[in-house]
Amino acid sequence: MALAGSLLGSFSAFQRSGPSEPPIVSPVIVIGFLGGFVRHDDTVHSGVQLAARLRRDHPSGVYAVTFENRRGDEAYQLILKLLDANGDGQVSNQEKQHARIIIYGISWGASQVVTLARELQAQHIPVLLTIQVDSIAKIGQNDKSIPSNVEEAVNFYQSDGILHGRAEIEAEDPAHTHILGNYRFDYRSHSIECQGYPWYDNLFTKQHTEIECDPAVWSRVESLIRSKLPPVTQPTTSDRKH
Numbered sequence: 028m029a030l031a032g033s034l035l036g037s038f039s040a041f042q043r044s045g046p047s048e049p050p051i052v053s054p055v056i057v058i059g060f061l062g063g064f065v066r067h068d069d070t071v072h073s074g075v076q077l078a079a080r081l082r083r084d085h086p087s088g089v090y091a092v093t094f095e096n097r098r099g100d101e102a103y104q105l106i107l108k109l110l111d112a113n114g115d116g117q118v119s120n121q122e123k124q125h126a127r128i129i130i131y132g133i134s135w136g137a138s139q140v141v142t143l144a145r146e147l148q149a150q151h152i153p154v155l156l157t158i159q160v161d162s163i164a165k166i167g168q169n170d171k172s173i174p175s176n177v178e179e180a181v182n183f184y185q186s187d188g189i190l191h192g193r194a195e196i197e198a199e200d201p202a203h204t205h206i207l208g209n210y211r212f213d214y215r216s217h218s219i220e221c222q223g224y225p226w227y228d229n230l231f232t233k234q235h236t237e238i239e240c241d242p243a244v245w246s247r248v249e250s251l252i253r254s255k256l257p258p259v260t261q262p263t264t265s266d267r268k269h
Contacts, residue, residue, distance in 0.1 A: 062134025
């Protein structure tokens with residue numbers, strides 16, 4: 028992943044202070060998983076566009092990157108590297124406690140969201156928020172039960188066509204995880220035009236594609252994510268001159 032490697036390199040240089048200095052707090056980590064066979068850098072897709080906006084508005088303090096849904100192991104390893112604030116090659120209990128992780132995804136990518144959260148649970152790493160958009164489980168994955176290390180979770184779905192998302196997610200432990208809602212969208216009454224998508228997506232998986240490009244859905248996704256991020260720093264007058 029060229030983008031992930033580039034961002035990690037620049038962050039690591041900032042992250043590793045001298046040995047006598049206190050560890051620097053890890054960034055808010057935002058991981059996005061894409062659906063189907065979509066590439067991580069395909070800017071036609073809403074999930075890729077969202078990560079780009081977050082990077083633009085938060086040049087520091089936030090690490091936002093997208094992955095193909097089959098690259099869950101790479102996303103997991105990246106998170107461990109980012110949480111290793113002192114660069115000693117392992118994630119301490121203190122570093123785990125300070126983790127601030129958000130995971131979102133569409134279709135197979137939404138199923139991968141839950142799988143990654145469950146892998147982090149095994150390492151006692153908390154997750155602030157998971158977001159599933161028209162979640163379709165891969166074989167061997169459970170995209171319904173949200174693990175107890177997740178603080179909040181939300182599900183957006185549509186019910187029509189050959190491919191349609193899971194209608195309901197539930198908390199493995201309601202005492203630890205708040206399900207924000209399962210929100211259904213209907214594209215039979217109001218169709219969404221998805222420009223730039225392959226013709227076969229619009230023909231064979233029309234509604235599934237429509238929720239993937241629906242601005243109303245992704246505006247809500249983005250608002251939820253931004254509610255967990257530090258305020259956007261406005262450039263000063265001197266910054267604007269450069």
